Structures are given as C-alpha cells and as structure tokens.
Amino acid sequence: MGIAIYLKTPLCGLWTVEKRLYSSHQWLRPPVRALFVCAYMLARTLRHRDAISFVKNYRQRRGMEFLADVDDWLGGYPYQSTSAVELETAVEKLGFRTKQRLNVTPGIGLFGTGCGQWCFVRTD
DSSP: OEEEEEBOOTTHHHHHHHHHHHHHOGGGHHHHHHHHHHHHHHHHHHTTOOHHHHHHTHHHHHSSOHHHHHHHHHHOOSOOOBOHHHHHHHHHTTTEEEEEEESOSOOOOTTOOOEEEEEEEEOO
C-alpha cells in the first residue's frame, strides 16, 4: 500500500489558518497568491536556482500550470499533516509494516510542507 501525505512542520498551524482563510474569502486570493509567488520566486533566485525556467517547465514536470498548483496549495483545505512516527504507528496497528519511505524528513515549511511517501506491506 502506498501513501503520500503532508509532513508535519513547525509552520503547519500557519498553513492551516492560511488555507482556511484563502478558501473562504475570495477577495484574499489575489494578494495572497501574488505575495506567495513573489516570495517563492525570490527564494529560488537567492538559492541560485533559475526561477524563470522553473515556471516555464513546470507543466511538463508536474502536469499542471505553476499558478494552478500555487492556487491548489494555498486553498487546499481541509489540510492535515503528520509525522513519520505518527503515520507509521497508525498504519502498523492496522497490520502493515513499513517497507520503504522517501522524503520523510520535514523542513521548516515556509513554502509548503512537501509530502512524505511510504510503502507498506501486510504483515500476515
């Protein structure tokens, strides 16, 4: 069984509030989206990553336009995150064991949380 779920970060509480507001107040969407995109692109540029090529090639890599994905992230509510320990404990109680895990170390969560990925197999 495969699971991908948002990783719990120090900023998950902020994202929960942001998503609730973004999804319930249409007038907030344009300024919040613009602020997020500007900050995200600036952060990419400061880390010496080509922000323009990133946006131009986004659809090819992710299957959707960059701004559609931003809107999906900012407005994705309800929102739930978990730690690797919480998820593995819950799934193992259901009769599975962890076979493989990828990207399960959370970051700060400033531009999102990212998903951890797990593969579980039945123990019986």
